[in-house]
Amino acid sequence: MSHALTLKAISTKVVSVPLRRPVKSKIGVFEKWPLILIDLHTEEGVTGHSYLEPYLEKSARYIVPALQDLAEARKGQSLAPMQDWQADRKRLNLVGLSGVTMIAASGLDMAAWDALAKSAGQPLARYLGGRTGAVPAYNSNGLWLQSPSGLGDEAKELVAEGDFSALKLRLGNDRVADDLEAIARIREAVGESIELMVDFNQGRTLGGAIERCQALDDQGLSWFEEPVVYDDYRSYAELRRRMKTPLQIGENFYGPRDMHRAIAEGACDFVMPDMMRIGGVTGWLRSAPIAAAAGVQISTHLYPEISAHLLCVTEGAHWLEWQDWADPILEQPFELKAGQLVVPDRPGIGISWNRQAVDRYSI
Secondary structure (H helix, E strand, O other), X not given: OOOOOEEEEEEEEEEEEEEEEEEEEOOEEEEEEEEEEEEEEEOOOXXXXXXXXXXXXXXXXHHHHHHHHHHHHHOOOEOOHHHHHHHHHHHOHHHOOOOHHHHHHHXXXXXXXXXXXXXXXXXXXXXXXXXXXXXXXXXOOOOOOOOHHHHHHXXXXXXXXXXXXXXXXXXXXXXXXXXXXXXXXXXXXXXXXOEEEEEOXXXXXXHHXXXXXXXXXXXXXOEEEOOXXXXXXXXXXXXXXXOOOOEEEOOOOOOHHHHHHHHHOOOOOEEOOEHHHHOHHHHHHHHHHHHHHOOOEEXXXXXXXXXXXXXXXXXXXXXXXXXXXXXXXXXXXOEEEOOEEEOOOOOEOOOOEOHHHHHHHEO
């Protein structure tokens, strides 16, 4: 049985973890991946864990103070994330309802849900009314924007990492011939049955996106992800009218209203919210029904551990994006089995920190 929990304080740690395969895309090159680790301490002795992936190491300088300010305002209050999430946003609404405001609220929200599920002695998925299980995943650990020559061997490695049946490929090379060669080399290496999701990382103008996506539209790809800047819904609606390959957006939705607007404007076929931008667990629970009501399938962006729990309780659950970037600082990374991520039967989200690794990568 769960008990009321009272927020005592939070503590944070910022780490930068080396990537096995550096991220190389239109948004930049990253050889290390920063994480903000959050421990939410309660008066009752239960500690909730969560983390944020802020992309830029220096961003912790303004995200951590926002986290601390929000926690200080709630000190001594019982955890009630469905109410606290909205209250946290209102506390910072004079500086905006997206950006750092939403990121900080999301980090606390995820840690609070972890603590509450732990107090109940249940995995988060079960605490939310679902069952634990295995969630279909695609490997997003590689196939970055690079010369096509090495993509076939890398695709084989990625499939073998978890017996995956789906991979994500980044495209948007200067020459369409290089994009076509990249697809061909991967198909030749791992077979036609492997699903390929293609991400352009917002790297093209509308005209350039129309031209490139039309050139790739008969390649049997699972989706085109973010060909143009993320909030240009009018351009996405135009692209969608011209393509047969589904359009995927959503990692930059800041809360449920962004998802509603994108779907209402016909900007996408699929959505893939990101936990730190959509609003953590609470933001997801308020957003997922919007997609379900419109018949739009919902996938995840980053945060594979907590995202797997949420897919277990989501109507229209589609794909989990898997990458191992947080694994080095986790005590027990989740198991991969037959191309699926297995949600463990552990209380809460099921994550805890490898303290030696945290000390090693601390910045």
